[in-house]
Amino acid sequence: MKKVYYLKTCNTCLRILEELNLSSDFVLQDIKSEEITVKQLDIMKQLAGTYEALFSKRAKLYKEMDLKNQNLKEPDYKHYLLEHYTFLSRPVIIFNNHIFIGNSKKVIEHAKQMIHG
Numbered sequence: 001m002k003k004v005y006y007l008k009t010c011n012t013c014l015r016i017l018e019e020l021n022l023s024s025d026f027v028l029q030d031i032k033s034e035e036i037t038v039k040q041l042d043i044m045k046q047l048a049g050t051y052e053a054l055f056s057k058r059a060k061l062y063k064e065m066d067l068k069n070q071n072l073k074e075p076d077y078k079h080y081l082l083e084h085y086t087f088l089s090r091p092v093i094i095f096n097n098h099i100f101i102g103n104s105k106k107v108i109e110h111a112k113q114m115i116h117g
Contacts, residue, residue, distance in 0.1 A: 003027045004027070005036065007030060007031060013090055013091045016108055036081070036088065047097065047098070051077035056086070056090070059086045062087070089102040091103065
């Protein structure tokens with residue numbers, strides 16, 4: 001599988017996509033216009049290990065909903081990830097059986113090395 005979950009309104013996501021210079025066989029999914037399905041999220045979770053690993057604690061809604069003061073468990077992370085796209089740590093890049101989550105330099109460099117050899 002070659003897929004990227006991103007936001008087309010996010011400058012960081014767009015910069016990373018440009019930097020990665022992905023081949024045309026990658027499927028790009030704008031998570032705002034095409035919501036993540038339960039099946040897609042479950043595939044991401046299998047690769048990532050947990051729903052929490054996919055969850056962005058930097059999301060504005062996370063602060064607004066005061067989620068940091070709640071004792072969130074895996075079902076809660078799954079619920080919020082499916083409820084609103086902003087909770088997904090972006091971008092999520094899936095290349096074969098590898099997943100790269102978020103936009104840290106280290107994650108993007110690792111993705112680049114895996115994709116381009």
